[in-house]
Amino acid sequence: MKSIIAAALFAISASVANAHITSSPDSAPANSHFIAHFTVPHGCAGSPTIAVRIKLPDGLSEVKPEHKAGWKITQRHYEFSGPGPKTLGAPEEIEWRGGPLPDDEYESFGITMLLPPYPTTLYFPTVQTCEKGENDWVTIPAPGQQWHDVKEPAPFVRVTSPTQ
Secondary structure (H helix, E strand, C coil): CCCHHEEEHHHHHHHHCCCCCCEEEEEEECCCCEEEEECCCECCCCEEEEEHHHEEECCCCCEEEECCCCCEEEEEEEEEEECCEEEEEEEEEEEEEEEECCCCCCCEEEEEEEEECCCCCEEEEEEEEEEEEEECCCEECEEEEEEEEHECCCEEEECCCCCC
């Protein structure tokens, strides 16, 4: 009985230690308006989270971050160059800074977007900054590699075939 309890405690502690930032939901039809909630399940080795920065993949439009009380939002936009004045395009990156979010609590950071009109998997490399330390959830699996097999995987959204 003690070995079963010990194994269960080990499994629970391992799953908490390996908790990654994920998108919920993590799939939606192509060319649809979609709200992804990127959940930060813990801090950095016990230290509270003070910033979450998400790099947005190409192919998105109509992007807006969710307002979070106690957090300041900064958006960095792609710049398009050409004749005439420079104009800002779609957001390239969104950062929430504030909190702090204690290590033993979780929070979700929402982004609404229009998904591309074709099936694909979109990755959202995310940097979690804490009062002490940082977690870089930025690794995109290589072809043939599974998301859960890479160290510090980037959250993703699977864009499925459009609904009729």
